[in-house]
Amino acid sequence: MNHLSRKGVNVQIKELHSDLAHFRDLSITIGAISREKWEEPMGPTPFPSLTTLRPWDQILLRKYKPFYLPFCDLCCLCTYGKCDLTGTKRGACGISMPSQQSRMVLIAACIGAATHVSHSRDILSHVIEYYGRDCPINVGDTGVEVEAPVVRLVCGIKPETLGDLEPVLDYCENQVTHLLAVTHTGQEGNNLDFESKVLHAGMIDQLGMEVADIAQISALGFPKADPEAGLAELGMGTVDIKKPVILVIGHNVTPATGIIDYLKTNDLTSDVEVTGICCTAIDVTRYSPKAKIIGPISWQLRYIRSGVPDVIVIDEQCVRTDTLTESAHIRAALIATSEKNCLGLPDRTNDPVDDIVAGFVSGEVPGALILDPEKVGEIAVKTARAIAPRRKKQKSLPSRETLVEMAKKCTLCMLCRRACPNDLPVAQAVKAAAGGNLSLLDELYDDCLGCGRCEPACTQKIAVHSLIVAAAEQKTLKETYCIRTGRGAIRDVEIRKVGGPIVLGEIPGVVAFVGCANYPKGSREVAEMCMEFAKRRYIVCTSGCSAMSAGMYRDEEGKTAYERYSGSFEAGGIVNVGSCVANAHIAGAAIKIASIFAKRPLRGNYEEIADYVHNRVGAVGVAWGAMSQKAAAIAAGFWRLGIPVVVGPHGTKYRRMLLGRADKESDWYVYDARSGEKVYGGPVPEHLFFAAETKEEAMVMIAKLTMRPNDTSRGRANKLANYVDLHKRLVGGIPPDISLYVRTPADIPLTMKDEVLNHLHRHGWKEHTIPDPTLLPRMIHTRKE
Amino acid sequence: MNESWQTAEIPGPKKASLIIKPDIADAIIRRAKRPIMIVGHGIIEYEVEGKKLIDCLIQLARKAKMPVVVTASTSREFAARGFEPAALMSAVDIANRLTDPEWKGFDGRETYDLAIFVGLPYSMEWTILSGLKHFAPGVKTMTLDCVYQPNASWSFPNSTIKDWAANLKGIVANLGD
Numbered sequence: 001m002n003h004l005s006r007k008g009v010n011v012q013i014k015e016l017h018s019d020l021a022h023f024r025d026l027s028i029t030i031g032a033i034s035r036e037k038w039e040e041p042m043g044p045t046p047f048p049s050l051t052t053l054r055p056w057d058q059i060l061l062r063k064y065k066p067f068y069l070p071f072c073d074l075c076c077l078c079t080y081g082k083c084d085l086t087g088t089k090r091g092a093c094g095i096s097m098p099s100q101q102s103r104m105v106l107i108a109a110c111i112g113a114a115t116h117v118s119h120s121r122d123i124l125s126h127v128i129e130y131y132g133r134d135c136p137i138n139v140g141d142t143g144v145e146v147e148a149p150v151v152r153l154v155c156g157i158k159p160e161t162l163g164d165l166e167p168v169l170d171y172c173e174n175q176v177t178h179l180l181a182v183t184h185t186g187q188e189g190n191n192l193d194f195e196s197k198v199l200h201a202g203m204i205d206q207l208g209m210e211v212a213d214i215a216q217i218s219a220l221g222f223p224k225a226d227p228e229a230g231l232a233e234l235g236m237g238t239v240d241i242k243k244p245v246i247l248v249i250g251h252n253v254t255p256a257t258g259i260i261d262y263l264k265t266n267d268l269t270s271d272v273e274v275t276g277i278c279c280t281a282i283d284v285t286r287y288s289p290k291a292k293i294i295g296p297i298s299w300q301l302r303y304i305r306s307g308v309p310d311v312i313v314i315d316e317q318c319v320r321t322d323t324l325t326e327s328a329h330i331r332a333a334l335i336a337t338s339e340k341n342c343l344g345l346p347d348r349t350n351d352p353v354d355d356i357v358a359g360f361v362s363g364e365v366p367g368a369l370i371l372d373p374e375k376v377g378e379i380a381v382k383t384a385r386a387i388a389p390r391r392k393k394q395k396s397l398p399s400r401e402t403l404v405e406m407a408k409k410c411t412l413c414m415l416c417r418r419a420c421p422n423d424l425p426v427a428q429a430v431k432a433a434a435g436g437n438l439s440l441l442d443e444l445y446d447d448c449l450g451c452g453r454c455e456p457a458c459t460q461k462i463a464v465h466s467l468i469v470a471a472a473e474q475k476t477l478k479e480t481y482c483i484r485t486g487r488g489a490i491r492d493v494e495i496r497k498v499g500g501p502i503v504l505g506e507i508p509g510v511v512a513f514v515g516c517a518n519y520p521k522g523s524r525e526v527a528e529m530c531m532e533f534a535k536r537r538y539i540v541c542t543s544g545c546s547a548m549s550a551g552m553y554r555d556e557e558g559k560t561a562y563e564r565y566s567g568s569f570e571a572g573g574i575v576n577v578g579s580c581v582a583n584a585h586i587a588g589a590a591i592k593i594a595s596i597f598a599k600r601p602l603r604g605n606y607e608e609i610a611d612y613v614h615n616r617v618g619a620v621g622v623a624w625g626a627m628s629q630k631a632a633a634i635a636a637g638f639w640r641l642g643i644p645v646v647v648g649p650h651g652t653k654y655r656r657m658l659l660g661r662a663d664k665e666s667d668w669y670v671y672d673a674r675s676g677e678k679v680y681g682g683p684v685p686e687h688l689f690f691a692a693e694t695k696e697e698a699m700v701m702i703a704k705l706t707m708r709p710n711d712t713s714r715g716r717a718n719k720l721a722n723y724v725d726l727h728k729r730l731v732g733g734i735p736p737d738i739s740l741y742v743r744t745p746a747d748i749p750l751t752m753k754d755e756v757l758n759h760l761h762r763h764g765w766k767e768h769t770i771p772d773p774t775l776l777p778r779m780i781h782t783r784k785e
Numbered sequence: 786m787n788e789s790w791q792t793a794e795i796p797g798p799k800k801a802s803l804i805i806k807p808d809i810a811d812a813i814i815r816r817a818k819r820p821i822m823i824v825g826h827g828i829i830e831y832e833v834e835g836k837k838l839i840d841c842l843i844q845l846a847r848k849a850k851m852p853v854v855v856t857a858s859t860s861r862e863f864a865a866r867g868f869e870p871a872a873l874m875s876a877v878d879i880a881n882r883l884t885d886p887e888w889k890g891f892d893g894r895e896t897y898d899l900a901i902f903v904g905l906p907y908s909m910e911w912t913i914l915s916g917l918k919h920f921a922p923g924v925k926t927m928t929l930d931c932v933y934q935p936n937a938s939w940s941f942p943n944s945t946i947k948d949w950a951a952n953l954k955g956i957v958a959n960l961g962d
Binding site: 067068069070071072073074084085086087088097098415418419421423457520649650652653655657659661663690691692693694696697701730731732733736 | 791793796797798799825826856857858864872877884885905906907908912913915916918919
């Protein structure tokens with residue numbers, strides 16, 4: 001497998017007569033044809049198996065031990081069960097609670113990785129079909145020489161064409177299958193081995209994401225590592241509702257490109273609004289700047305309930321599974337486009353376009369499965385244009401009078417509130433509406449996740465979510481924001497400029513806001529955090545739903561985060577890399593710092609690079625509204641690189657944290673690469689996976705988690721200045737643990753010298769040395785004889 | 786009465802015993818050798834009849850001579866009332882330490898045998914109490930929230946804010962001076 005760069009070839013000959021010999025049933029298999037031109041020597045771990053990087057995982061898991069938070073006391077995965085695993089009880093198969101919890105985490109990570117890899121395979125197959133295997137990879141017209149840092153690091157290959165990416169996905173599919181097999185009854189029994197495999201799944205997920213985004217950037221003309229990628233419109237208020245409106249939802253942009261292409265070809269771009277939710281929305285704006293983003297996943301129900309979309313086109317991942325019911329309710333046409341998400345609809349792929357459109361227009365057909373993106377484009381546009389005039393006359397949301405009448409049925413049983421993930425005061429708001437006061441419902445809109453669980457809980461069958469959206473209708477019209485179009489990769493030249501300042505700590509850190517929209521208090525918190533860290537000269541990255549949330553807020557001067565801050569990977573930049581799969585570029589940037597700035601060998605050299613990133617690159621991932629299994633896999637990819645991840649309070653439902661113990665000195669020793677001695681490096685970063693209770697706690701923790709053993713005193717002082725300042729402002733007082741993070745007096749921020757020194761003296765602080773840190777004995781420098 | 790506040794949060798066979806009157810909570814606190822209280826940010830917003838419930842908790846901690854861990858930005862409220870908590874620490878961090886039988890507590894003596902939780906977001910407290918139920922056999926847990934937490938050892942049933950305040954006041958009164 002070491003030098004795979006082309007798909008395998010299999011030749012079978014039934015019978016062959018020649019002068020030399022007579023062959024019968026000859027089968028020749030060539031695993032791969034290598035056209036290797038990359039001169040960098042192969043590292044020790046190309047295409048790692050499930051256990052190749054187990055020693056590295058064990059190093060991390062010794063520092064960051066799992067703290068399990070079982071979401072259920074039972075195991076119900078086989079017919080022995082249900083088995084009660086409470087405390088020290090074991091299941092019928094012998095499994096313990098820690099192993100069961102880590103097994104569930106692995107299942108979640110496998111689901112996430114499989115989803116990205118499958119998505120990647122679909123995108124790659126599509127672009128290869130249209131542009132050919134020899135279509136060159138191009139993620140940056142200039143300034144991107146390390147085109148695929150994750151692929152180079154994990155697989156040890158340097159892809160040049162779309163075809164070169166196929167063996168990477170072959171490997172991913174192989175590994176995900178093995179990983180899923182691990183979760184079968186009677187396989188792995190040790191929780192730490194499950195955890196190691198969770199990290200492996202995360203790494204595979206990162207590969208899958210990188211391949212997907214490289215393929216679509218290269219073939220579909222997305223912005224190529226462009227810091228000045230244009231601004232796209234964002235928010236429900238940006239939609240011209242007089243025009244026919246198409247809504248695309250999901251993650252695979254292919255059907256949406258079919259719509260854009262059809263509009264362009266037929267000179268209809270100005271006549272139809274293409275709007276999107278979730279990552280398809282981000283990617284369709286990378287394809288066409290005229291497309292509009294409605295918002296993150298939590299906007300699905302409210303936007304559909306608003307009645308604005310005439311046609312809804314769904315692809316894959318994070319699409320509400322009741323979309324057909326919802327679209328039928330507003331009499332919009334639904335087109336499903338993915339084999340992974342058919343919703344019970346008839347496959348009309350091979351039917352004539354006009355027949356399908358006619359069915360939609362007559363209202364006889366609520367939806368259809370169409371597995372041809374070009375055809376989707378034509379049908380969606382024709383249908384939207386045909387049904388829009390009729391639909392514009394209908395009102396989907398309840399009028400104020402109807403709303404009040406519906407609310408009068410409320411008995412204050414509180415079941416709506418008890419179904420609400422954020423425990424919002426839903427019943428009180430409905431009761432107030434019954435008296436004509438809609439302001440409480442309007443307020444709920446800001447914090448509502450849009451899950452709709454309040455409705456089936458209601459014994460009086462009140463359409464609670466519709467009431468919320470109707471009460472906030474004026475507010476939705478004012479949702480007029482913007483987002484920087486997903487730029488893709490970070491340029492090598494940008495890495496060269498910031499690599500030193502990051503590793504030395506002069507740029508206090510890289511903070512990446514990623515993931516879904518299961519926020520405890522709405523989108524606004526993400527925007528506020530992004531702007532605060534950008535203001536403090538951190539490099540801020542965004543992706544996916546969080547990238548949208550970051551743009552859905554205006555500061556005191558009326559500017560959104562993307563208007564206020566540059567899109568460059570620089571101190572004070574807010575860098576939207578793109579959709580979920582573009583997360584790979586954030587990991588890629590950390591990897592490129594090790595490779596380009598520090599000149600560490602990249603090829604098939606995972607452990608060394610991860611050791612470098614963990615000890616020297618002050619990066620932190622923040623998935624404030626992480627909800628999905630994909631988010632679990634994305635986080636796991638960052639963990640294996642040693643990058644900590646902070647989640648919101650709902651994140652404890654992922655069933656375990658990876659927490660360091662700052663009070664256990666023995667956990668924080670590193671090798672000093674210069675001397676080979678084991679020295680105290682301090683509890684940095686303190687945790688690998690941490691759930692914060694509030695935005696304020698998260699911000700303080702983010703500042704703390706950017707510290708690394710390698711920080712220079714100047715860098716540490718910069719990081720401490722932010723940590724202390726945020727702590728004082730958001731929590732109150734000087735951080736009680738600051739003595740753990742000051743290594744020498746030179747680490748203390750100048751403006752805080754007296755105050756911090758006083759604290760240190762009161763807490764018996766001792767000075768310690770700043771190491772050249774590594775967790776790998778083989779990285780200790782040996783003297784040349 | 787022992788239904789989870791969030792209706793779908795059903796854990797399994799082992800569920801919290803109900804505290805049906807303040808005397809029970811008071812007795813549990815008195816019986817504990819090393820109790821500790823963990824107070825989340827959610828407590829700050831509540832007041833009944835013009836009195837903040839956080840004041841009630843401070844009284845309780847003082848009377849029971851119980852160390853208090855404050856999470857998130859709760860510490861500012863305690864400081865404003867002249868009460869110094871034993872520690873400012875995140876909820877997952879203190880819970881993780883409570884699962885370690887070797888941990889000597891904030892005073893370096895020994896670990897705690899009763900952890901009282903109040904004021905964390907419901908689902909976060911639910912999962913944290915689950916972690917302690919399974920992995921901290923030496924630590925009993927009690928919640929003083931007004932919602933039933935099935936993963937605690939003891940919990941009040943779902944109740945109104947007014948009843949909640951009365952329960953807290955009752956516990957404080959029972960503890961005497």
